[in-house]
Amino acid sequence: MTRPSPALRSMQLSLFDDSAPAPRSLMSLPPDAGPMVSVPAPRVDSPPTPTTAAPRLAPAVFRHPQAQREARLQGHVVGYALKRARRRSIGFVVGIEGLSVSAPRWVGLAEIDAALAEKSDWILRKLREQQERQQRLLAAKVDWRDGTTLPYLGDTLIVVLDPRAGVTQGGAVLNTDATALPGVPRLTLHIGLPHTATPEQIRDAVQSWLQRQARQLFETRCRHFAAQLGVQYKRLSLSSAQTRWGSASADGSIRLNWRLVHFAMPTIDYVVAHELAHLREMNHSPRFWDVVRSVMPDFERARGSLKDDVLPVFD
Template sequence: MLKFLQLTLDLFEAAPPPAAAPVSAPAPAPQPVPAAVPAEPLDAVLAPATFHHPRANRQATLAGTFVAYEFRRRRRRSIGFLVGAEGLTVSAPTWVPLREVDAAVQEKSGWILAKLEAARQRHDRMAAARIEWKDGASFPFLGEPVIVVLDPRRGTGAVLNTDAQALPGVPRLTLHVGLPQDAAPEKIRDVVQAWLMRQARRLFTERLDHFAPLLSVQWRKLALSNAGTRWGTAHSDGTIRLNWRLVHFRLPVIDYVVAHELSHLRVMDHSPRFWDTVATVVPDYAQLRGQLKDEALPAW
């Protein structure tokens, strides 16, 4: 902050000489006026948003936003659009000319940009939730934070302690991991992941057994997956595959995914009849489905 200091000088003289004429201070030399600096274009100050697929082979400018996307030729009936973690993928039949693809991309520009921005925000939230694996690290389990405690006295493996003193703002769950304080981050992560996967198998089996009779279906095998974009799959032979990272979510969200996959044993598509089947056991599935999409999980 600029501070202005006013200095006043008072001169006291006994008797100024009468003949002394007042001496005028010389006029200050005129200062040159600096040339006006041209305003920087707004486009140079605010860089336009861009989205770039790592396998991009085509590009477009949508409402001033540069989008480099992956373009694929597929055996399909129409042009398809998919926005994932990597960006936009456009698929088109072999007989559709590129000018029609370009026109379709422009026509869907509002939807594409909204999906790309949502995917970017989700990626940023996931990056912010990245876990630093050390003593005191925190990760979600069934919707609650769990604190990692490195405790070599516990032997090998990990044990969940729910008896920690519950203080305001302090997680009440601690996972005691049988590793020394100087354990490598990768080792801590592996022990915690193994513990979570054991909890996932136990919990998923319990929820499958709960919902299968309600839906009048029978599941035969549970497999855990680590898929990046799929939470579960169901096969007609009764095999259910569930992503072990679902244990980060609250139990109602897990129940939605379990009921979703079991419902596929009755209806092997996503028709209205399928969603009606899901609603018989999970009436608020739409809200839970939104939580599954919006909530950011820690990156492993």
């Protein structure tokens, strides 16, 4: 393995710090710089305006909890948090709480309103996406009780409270019913807890078991792909990050999110291969994606599942 240069030794790359790899024919296309707001307003550094307008929806109200101002965009009321900052342009961020706007101190409110109107399609689309995501997250919140279900390695796992289970196996035993009928979950996780256990006790026991399974599985897959890629990693650790599935450092350290254990094996293998590939290419260049493709020719499909699925909420 080629020894990284001193400049690289402090670098760390994480999965989804990068954008999705474009098809090879599009790799050379420059990014869209976005439209300009008329003088005296500065350039707006939000994503470019979509080529097609957002569909007209029934009037709605979107309000940031720290909103100081409101804007009426295409009939919708948008309460947004405005921050004055030492910057040269107006910036828009649509997060879970709503719309935040950062603007230079010298830009007037009329110019900010004009920039909001110009970007109204993008803002409303992102606000709707966040609203829908919150609804999916609420639906994914786990009801911690006997008989609750969870995704595990792309399958469905049923949690069973069984005081007799797992006395010598960390308090949990996985049973597999190979004869289960189609559509009927075949995996049951027997947790060594009484039926009077609290939701918090059940959650902690299940999460502890899942993390143990994740470590064992990740170690096996890291050894497999490290041999294929001709690299060596020094340390593997688990992560609980909310926005990163994995990261790699030039010193050979690999971090993988334990929640990957909910996904099917192709998705787990993609993340493992992605991070180990950084030990050869500490970047997201076309050469890096060629390294990933050398061990996972159809990695794009597995990568897509990471964005499409909503994982169970452990709280």
